Amino acid sequence: MTATDPVARAAELRATLEEANHRYHVLDAPTMPDRQYDRLFRELVNLETAHPELLISDSPTQRIGAPVEGGFRSVRHDVPMLSLGNAFGADELREFDARVRRGLDLDATGPAVAYVCELKIDGLAISLRYDGRRFLRGATRGDGTTGEDVTANLRTVRAIPLRLHEDPPGDRMEVRGEVFMPRGAFAALNEQLERDGKPLYANARNTAAGTVRQKDPAVTASRRMSLWAYQLVGAHGLATHTDSLDLLRRLGFPVNPNVRRVVGIDEVIAYTEEWADARKALDYETDGIVIKVDSLAEQEQLGFVARAPRWATAYKFPAEQVTTKLEAIDVYVGRIGALTPVAHVTPVLVGGTTVRNATLHNIDEIRRKDLRVGDTVVLQRAGDVIPEIVNAVVGARDGSETVWEMPTHCPVCGTRAIREEMEVVTRCPNPFCPAQRIGGLLHFTGRGGMDIDGLGEKIMVQLVARELVSEPADVFRLDVDALEGLDRLGRKSAENLAAAIQAALQRPMSRIINGLGIRHVGGQTAIDLGAWLASQLPRGAGETDADWTRRAADMLRGASADELTAVYGIGRVVAEAIARFFADEHTRDTLHRLLDAGVTAEAPAPGASQAADGRLSGKTLVVTGTLPEYTRSEAEEAIRAAGGHAASSVSTKTDYLVAGERAGSKLARAEKLGVPVLDEDGLRRLLEGRQPERPMRSAPPSKAPAPT
Numbered sequence: 001m002t003a004t005d006p007v008a009r010a011a012e013l014r015a016t017l018e019e020a021n022h023r024y025h026v027l028d029a030p031t032m033p034d035r036q037y038d039r040l041f042r043e044l045v046n047l048e049t050a051h052p053e054l055l056i057s058d059s060p061t062q063r064i065g066a067p068v069e070g071g072f073r074s075v076r077h078d079v080p081m082l083s084l085g086n087a088f089g090a091d092e093l094r095e096f097d098a099r100v101r102r103g104l105d106l107d108a109t110g111p112a113v114a115y116v117c118e119l120k121i122d123g124l125a126i127s128l129r130y131d132g133r134r135f136l137r138g139a140t141r142g143d144g145t146t147g148e149d150v151t152a153n154l155r156t157v158r159a160i161p162l163r164l165h166e167d168p169p170g171d172r173m174e175v176r177g178e179v180f181m182p183r184g185a186f187a188a189l190n191e192q193l194e195r196d197g198k199p200l201y202a203n204a205r206n207t208a209a210g211t212v213r214q215k216d217p218a219v220t221a222s223r224r225m226s227l228w229a230y231q232l233v234g235a236h237g238l239a240t241h242t243d244s245l246d247l248l249r250r251l252g253f254p255v256n257p258n259v260r261r262v263v264g265i266d267e268v269i270a271y272t273e274e275w276a277d278a279r280k281a282l283d284y285e286t287d288g289i290v291i292k293v294d295s296l297a298e299q300e301q302l303g304f305v306a307r308a309p310r311w312a313t314a315y316k317f318p319a320e321q322v323t324t325k326l327e328a329i330d331v332y333v334g335r336i337g338a339l340t341p342v343a344h345v346t347p348v349l350v351g352g353t354t355v356r357n358a359t360l361h362n363i364d365e366i367r368r369k370d371l372r373v374g375d376t377v378v379l380q381r382a383g384d385v386i387p388e389i390v391n392a393v394v395g396a397r398d399g400s401e402t403v404w405e406m407p408t409h410c411p412v413c414g415t416r417a418i419r420e421e422m423e424v425v426t427r428c429p430n431p432f433c434p435a436q437r438i439g440g441l442l443h444f445t446g447r448g449g450m451d452i453d454g455l456g457e458k459i460m461v462q463l464v465a466r467e468l469v470s471e472p473a474d475v476f477r478l479d480v481d482a483l484e485g486l487d488r489l490g491r492k493s494a495e496n497l498a499a500a501i502q503a504a505l506q507r508p509m510s511r512i513i514n515g516l517g518i519r520h521v522g523g524q525t526a527i528d529l530g531a532w533l534a535s536q537l538p539r540g541a542g543e544t545d546a547d548w549t550r551r552a553a554d555m556l557r558g559a560s561a562d563e564l565t566a567v568y569g570i571g572r573v574v575a576e577a578i579a580r581f582f583a584d585e586h587t588r589d590t591l592h593r594l595l596d597a598g599v600t601a602e603a604p605a606p607g608a609s610q611a612a613d614g615r616l617s618g619k620t621l622v623v624t625g626t627l628p629e630y631t632r633s634e635a636e637e638a639i640r641a642a643g644g645h646a647a648s649s650v651s652t653k654t655d656y657l658v659a660g661e662r663a664g665s666k667l668a669r670a671e672k673l674g675v676p677v678l679d680e681d682g683l684r685r686l687l688e689g690r691q692p693e694r695p696m697r698s699a700p701p702s703k704a705p706a707p708t
């Protein structure tokens with residue numbers, strides 16, 4: 001693998017981290033490896049920012065933040081901090097206007113609605129509370145219900161008034177707004193880092209978010225953060241949002257000067273067009289336009305749907321496109337051996353992020369777009385979406401460009417790569433390929449598998465490097481003493497991890513199957529297989545879970561592709577992959593050793609056929625957005641466990657959409673199709689066998705949170 005390719009670097013980073021850890025351990029030089037570790041860590045953060053597909057829940061970047069966050073007190077928001085629905089393009093803005101008009105009982109002849117258009121600042125939403133004129137407390141949005149108390153850091157933001165210029169309406173007042181890092185401040189920070197020979201930050205938004213959650217307010221202070229206030233919580237006797245913004249200005253808050261009150265959706269559209277380019281000249285990043293109904297009485301009448309107001313929406317600017325040079329194409333080897341070509345481009349700023357690479361998916365895509373190394377290419381990035389190469393600028397070719405070929409051998413282990421007929425993906429067939437091993441082990445111990453809390457990438461890299469773990473069963477042989485020898489793991493953590501490992505010995509069959517990482521088998525298929533085993537193998541009288549697990553493993557090992565095709569939910573291709581997997585000698589050994597290590601599935605209750613009569617049998621649900629308690633995969637798992645089908649896209653066949661914070665196009669589509677929308681509580685009610693009395697979308701506004 002080439003060290004200059006940033007995406008392949010994510011894989012390499014693991015190896016480098018491993019080496020760094022090793023050197024630390026062997027050379028016993030405490031300061032340098034620490035610094036090196038931090039550098040690699042920051043590099044990984046930047047990579048994951050540019051390439052969300054590389055981000056796994058156990059990534060060090062996902063964990064290291066935790067103790068810092070744990071350091072802040074939780075703050076419950078009196079009025080939840082909601083998110084906004086999205087509108088892409090003028091047509092969707094007109095649809096928004098039509099929904100607003102329906103909600104206000106205005107027909108085509110009625111008056112145009114007055115809206116306020118605001119730039120959507122790409123920073124971090126915060127809540128500021130005042131006690132009389134005094135700044136009392138500042139909090140992050142968090143999950144919308146509970147955020148973090150970051151008062152000490154926000155005090156360092158000079159744009160935030162610590163004392164109001166006038167008496168506020170009411171003794172207690174709450175103001176919301178967006179803290180952000182101005183482009184100039186961000187550039188200056190990166191210049192300083194560059195002078196110091198340190199790695200740079202990829203974008204201002206994430207840097208701002210990190211800065212607000214700094215442990216040391218002095219660091220926040222040095223970063224020159226700023227604020228735009230955009231909301232006064234509560235009506236306070238005012239008639240319009242415009243009035244509340246005027247009041248905020250008088251009280252001493254910075255209110256963006258580009259806010260404009262307009263009448264009718266045509267003027268809204270004109271505003272979005274006006275700012276599409278003009279925004280690039282601003283000293284702060286924007287990612288859209290927020291459109292709000294101006295009248296507070298009308299806001300109240302419109303109310304909320306699935307945690308977003310009906311009286312506002314976020315127009316998203318079209319994906320930004322830039323041209324850059326395709327310098328090289330490298331290959332990244334994934335967990336199940338897929339060789340993914342990755343474009344390495346001349347670093348270019350697009351949508352506020354420095355992009356250095358873009359996924360190319362597979363060789364067919366490279367051919368279809370006729371991309372050649374050395375080409376000038378058009379690159380685009382929309383919102384949080386992975387950067388993508390749209391096309392090559394053919395006219396810019398000078399003949400020096402070269403056609404790229406997929407390597408014939410795995411760039412990591414050198415095994416001859418294969419590409420099966422009918423498949424677009426080339427893969428490394430060697431199950432012992434180092435690129436696959438750590439990824440495979442992390443999949444096994446991760447959330448969808450044995451779900452071992454605390455066994456993340458950093459620890460796994462060390463375990464493999466020290467030859468303590470080379471295959472799944474080895475994990476269960478780790479004891480406190482072995483774990484305590486690892487870097488950054490004290491006695492207490494080692495004990496916790498050892499306990500988590502022991503607890504993971506018992507898991508539902510579907511998780512064990514999923515953890516094995518069988519090609520084509522994801523969570524739903526694993527559950528279908530688990531249900532099939534449960535229905536085929538009733539528990540014998542006096543049979544233990546362990547005995548049943550062995551019988552189930554035998555059944556899997558003996559199952560032919562034909563038999564598997566008969567399993568509900570499993571088609572030919574998947575059945576063949578499963579049969580091939582279990583017929584493999586290596587798999588048989590792996591399973592054997594897992595059973596010997598004590599891995600046990602829960603046997604079905606006598607006579608039960610798992611999930612067949614579940615509460616959601618025959619129902620199709622789609623989960624979108626961020627739910628307060630469940631992660632998305634937990635919610636989907638709960639749906640499946642209740643016999644339901646967790647689908648990924650909304651259609652007329654969808655029975656319910658479960659929508660959380662930041663639900664976007666799926667929510668809009670559900671609304672369009674009249675699919676009932678539930679929040680997490682609604683899902684829980686369904687799972688408990690109660691009807692969700694009122695899906696959110698038909699909730700009368702009076703039952704929804706008060707407009708803010």
Ligand code: IVH
Pocket residue numbers: 082083084118119120121122123124125141178230231290309312314
């Ligand atoms: S109003 C209920 N106004 O966008 C409406 N939000 O997806 C609350 N944002 O979390 C938001 N600029 O972080 C509003 N001028 C603006 C905004 C703005 C940025 C962010 C905010 C919020 C998110 C909504």
